Amino acid sequence: MKIFSFTRLAFMALAVLATPALVSGAGAADTPAASVKLGDLVISDAFARATLPGAEVGGGYLTIINNGSAPDRLLAATSPSAKKVQLHSMTMVGNVMKMRPVVGGIAIPAGGSVAFTPTGFHIMFMGLNAPFAKGSQIPVTLEFQKAGSVKIGLAVGGIAATAPAAN
């Protein structure tokens, strides 16, 4: 009797443990990959922040790794989700926030990486067609000088998300 119940308990535990794996496995087919490869470039950790009601702008973030031996350059980002998309840098100079459009693109060094984070570069969406809702995906096309273009989905997290939501 005792052995039977332990066995049953083990099966139940296994079932519970397996559930999230099955769910995330099923979901993976519908959502764009969390990481995209384009030649020597790997783009990962793509996310956006949910926008507050009334906000006309939103920020998108990702990491670009260059595994190649030649530098590349991110020239532009476009998206059907906003009227205008720009590449911006945000810096805190003393206690002053300064945001600037990046002129001439962003260099992705050979063998290096560039991270867009809420304390550095961001993809600036201006004139949103709809508020960025948590849990949705914002499609973005990135245009590189050498590698060409690639489409990626930014997973929308919370209003102050600092990283993609863990799956």
Place this chain on the structure above:
Amino acid sequence: MNLKTIRIGLWGLVILVCLVGAGLYLAPRAPAKTSFGGGTYALVDENGKPVDQNMVIGQPSMLFFGYTHCPDVCPTTLADMASWFQALGPEGKNLKAFFVSVDPERDTPKVLKSYVSAVSDRITGITGTRPEINKIIKAYHIYTKKIPIGTDGDYSMDHTAVVFLLNSKGKYDDTIDYGATPSVALAKLRKLISTS
């Protein structure tokens, strides 16, 4: 008139210019260091209700200057303030928070209300006419600069992005820097509340 008289006259003029120059250089600096906050201004809150310099009197306050066309710092700071309120619980029941727009041309009370109230009902959006907003910006020594981004009249606003802590008399107590850890922020808030 001999050469000596002219020379003395010229040196006199040089001294006079130096004195006037030094006076002009030093004069505007002195008052800037002596006052922080205060002043008078007539603004409106997110419901269109008139508010003035007395909004920060009578309770401890957090004061932050920002704008809604700001993707990084402003939503982050609002979310931080909301989390501090939550962490303080009943301890922070008298604490107020104000989000003052540095971009009143775009931040109408209606825009501010939907933006700010989505984060916390404890934070009040403040806007007003440009001349009156400029008065509060000056009173708190806030740096702001309009930066054109693109060709269609779009712009961003460089601005001082710290949270000012004011005691119940409206006097400066401390600041919380952007990105401060919750423990640092909460320690400063608890000190503010206990001494207000």
